[in-house]
Amino acid sequence: MDTEFQWFGLDTTDPGPSLRRAGLGLPSRMRHDGLVLGRSFVARPTGEVDRIEESLWWSEASHFADDGTIVALVQRARGMGAGEAVVVRFDPDIRRDCEAGNEP
Amino acid sequence: MDCPSPLEPLFSMPYDYGERHAMVELLGVSTDQERAWVAHGTGGTTYDQPGSRRTIIEVDLLQGTERSRVEVAPTFDAAGEPLHVPSLGRLWPNVVDEAGVAWLGQIGADVAAWQGHGWFPVVASPDGRYLVHTRWPDRADVDADWLALRDAAGRYLGRVEPAVMRAVYEPSFSPDGEYIAYRGCRPYRGRGCLYDTYVEPVADHARSKRRLRSAFGGKGPLQGRPIDVNGARGDGHRFAPDGRHLFVLVHEKAQACVFRVQVETQQHERWACVQAEPQDRVKLLTAGQRGLVAVARRTTTGGRGLGHRVPVVRTRYD
Numbered sequence: 151m152d153t154e155f156q157w158f159g160l161d162t163t164d165p166g167p168s169l170r171r172a173g174l175g176l177p178s179r180m181r182h183d184g185l186v187l188g189r190s191f192v193a194r195p196t197g198e199v200d201r202i203e204e205s206l207w208w209s210e211a212s213h214f215a216d217d218g219t220i221v222a223l224v225q226r227a228r229g230m231g232a233g234e235a236v237v238v239r240f241d242p243d244i245r246r247d248c249e250a251g252n253e254p
Numbered sequence: 255m256d257c258p259s260p261l262e263p264l265f266s267m268p269y270d271y272g273e274r275h276a277m278v279e280l281l282g283v284s285t286d287q288e289r290a291w292v293a294h295g296t297g298g299t300t301y302d303q304p305g306s307r308r309t310i311i312e313v314d315l316l317q318g319t320e321r322s323r324v325e326v327a328p329t330f331d332a333a334g335e336p337l338h339v340p341s342l343g344r345l346w347p348n349v350v351d352e353a354g355v356a357w358l359g360q361i362g363a364d365v366a367a368w369q370g371h372g373w374f375p376v377v378a379s380p381d382g383r384y385l386v387h388t389r390w391p392d393r394a395d396v397d398a399d400w401l402a403l404r405d406a407a408g409r410y411l412g413r414v415e416p417a418v419m420r421a422v423y424e425p426s427f428s429p430d431g432e433y434i435a436y437r438g439c440r441p442y443r444g445r446g447c448l449y450d451t452y453v454e455p456v457a458d459h460a461r462s463k464r465r466l467r468s469a470f471g472g473k474g475p476l477q478g479r480p481i482d483v484n485g486a487r488g489d490g491h492r493f494a495p496d497g498r499h500l501f502v503l504v505h506e507k508a509q510a511c512v513f514r515v516q517v518e519t520q521q522h523e524r525w526a527c528v529q530a531e532p533q534d535r536v537k538l539l540t541a542g543q544r545g546l547v548a549v550a551r552r553t554t555t556g557g558r559g560l561g562h563r564v565p566v567v568r569t570r571y572d
Contacts, residue, residue, distance in 0.1 A: 215287055221264070221315070223280035223292060227356040232270035237290055237313060239262040248257035 161192060192242050200242070218243065265313045267320075269294055276303055288316050288518045351460055360506055379431040384456060386414060386434055401436060403456070414454050424490070430497035433517055437491070449493045451502050453517055490538045501525065503538050510536040 185194055192200045215221065220240040227233040269278060277479060278294040290313045312321040377386050383406040401422050403415035414434055421439040428435070434454050439447035490503040500515045502522075511527040530536050 211425045215283075221280075221287065221290060222285045223278065224261075226280055233268070234280075235269060235292065235294065236263050237265040237280065237292065237315065239264055239315075241260045241262075244258060244260040 194242075256485070263318075264315045265290070265318050265320075267290075267294075267311070268293065283315075289313060289321070295551055303474065344367070377425050377427065379427040381431045381455070383431060384411070384427070386427070401434070403434075415452065426491070427456070428493045428497040428500075428517070429495055432497060433493070434495065434571055435491050435500055451500075453500060490536075492538045501538060503536060505536065512538070 185192065194200070218241075220242065222238060222240055224236050224238055225233050226236070267278075278292065280290060280292055280474055283290045291310055293310045293314055295309055306537055309323055311323045312318070314321045356532050374421070378384070380388075383405065386401055387404075400419065402410045405411060414425070415436070419438040420441050423437040423439075425434055425436040427433070432455060436452055436454075437449055438452050439449050442448040489505050492501045493499070494501060494514070498517055502513045502515055504511050504513060506527075508529060508531065509527045510530040512525045513522045514518060514525040515522040
C-alpha cells in the first residue's frame with residue numbers, strides 16, 4: 151500500500167484574481183493518474199497547476215477518454231446570457247511534453 | 255519551439271438568451287468518442303419555472319456538426335405544480351414522465367460516463383443493459399424516495415432497495431454490472447436519518463418483478479443490510495475494478511479511512527487512512543486500475559481570510 155497526501159496549489163487566499171476565479175470546492179473530474187481538471191485549470195499529480203485560457207471556463211461535465219485526453223465543453227462568455235459553447239478535445243500532456251523540449 | 259494549443263475544437267455553438275441564467279452543459283460522450291450530447295437552455299438551475307426551456311443536441315464529434323436535437327419544456331398542472339420538467343442530464347424523476355425517462359435512458363445507456371454530480375442522475379450500467387435512478391414518492395403521504403431499475407429502453411423493471419428508505423443517493427453499478435451500491439437514509443427519530451451504504455444484486459431485481467415487489471425485508475444475503483465497517487457507517491463508496499469489492503469511506507475521529515469490503519460476504523479490511531480533521535470533507539473520486547483516488551475540501555484560515563485547499567489522496571493497490 152502506498153498512500154500519498156498531496157496538496158495542489160489551489161489556496162484561494164492567493165491575491166491573484168485568476169486563482170480566485172479558478173473555482174472553489176471539489177474538482178469536477180480526475181484522471182486515473184490523479185490529474186485534476188478544475189474550473190479553469192489543470193492540476194497535475196506533481197502539484198503543478200496550468201491555467202487555461204482566461205476567457206474559457208470548463209463546463210463541470212467532462213469526460214476522460216482511455217488515451218488520457220479529455221472531451222469537455224468550454225464557454226466563452228460574450229455578455230449577459232450570450233456566448234459560444236465549444237466542445238473541445240484537450241490533451242493535457244501536449245504542453246508538458248512540448249515545454250520539456252520534446253517535439254509535439 | 256512553438257508549442258501547439260492542447261485544445262482541439264470539435265464543435266462550436268453560439269448562444270444568446272439575453273438573460274442571466276442561461277446554462278450550457280456537456281451531458282456526456284459516447285464510448286466510441288464519436289458523439290456527444292450538449293444541453294442548453296434558460297431558467298438556470300430552476301428547472302421547474304414556467305418559461306424555462308431545454309434543448310438537448312446530439313453532436314457528431316468527427317464532423318463537428320449537429321446530428322439531432324430535442325426541444326423540451328416543463329408542463330404544469332392547474333395548480334401550477336410541475337408535471338414534466340426536463341433537466342440538464344439530471345432527472346427529477348417525480349416530474350419526468352415515462353417517455354422522458356425512456357428517452358434519456360437511451361442516451362444514458364450509450365454514454366460512457368454519465369455526469370453524476372447533480373441530483374438524481376440516471377446511471378447506466380457498464381454494459382449498457384440497465385439504468386438506475388432515484389425516484390421521488392408516488393404518493394403524497396409517503397415520505398420516501400426510492401431507486402428505480404430500468405432496462406436500456408427505459409422500461410421499468412423494479413425497485414432496487416428492499417427496505418423502506420427516506421432517501422437514497424449515489425447509486426452506482428459494479429464494473430461487471432452485477433451489483434448496485436447506494437447510500438440510503440433509514441428513518442431515525444422522526445425525520446432524522448441513519449445513513450448507510452448498501453449493495454444489491456441487480457439480477458434479483460431484473461429477472462423477477464414479483465420478487466422485487468415483495469422485497470421489503472428481502473432474503474438475499476445483502477438485501478436491506480447496511481455495509482458495516484467497524485460499527486461505522488459508510489460515507490461514500492466506489493467499486494473496485496474487479497467488481498467483487500467495494501471501497502467504503504468512513505470518517506473517523508482524526509482521520510478518514512477507506513475500507514475494502516468483500517461484496518458477497520461483507521468481510522472488510524482497513525485499506526488506507528489519511529489524517530483528516532472533522533471539518534475536512536473527504537470524498538472518494540475513482541477506483542481505477544491503478545489505485546484509489548480521493549479528494550478533500552479543507553477550509554483554512556490564512557492571512558487573507560478563509561480559503562480552500564484541495565488535498566488529493568492516492569492509494570495504489572500494490
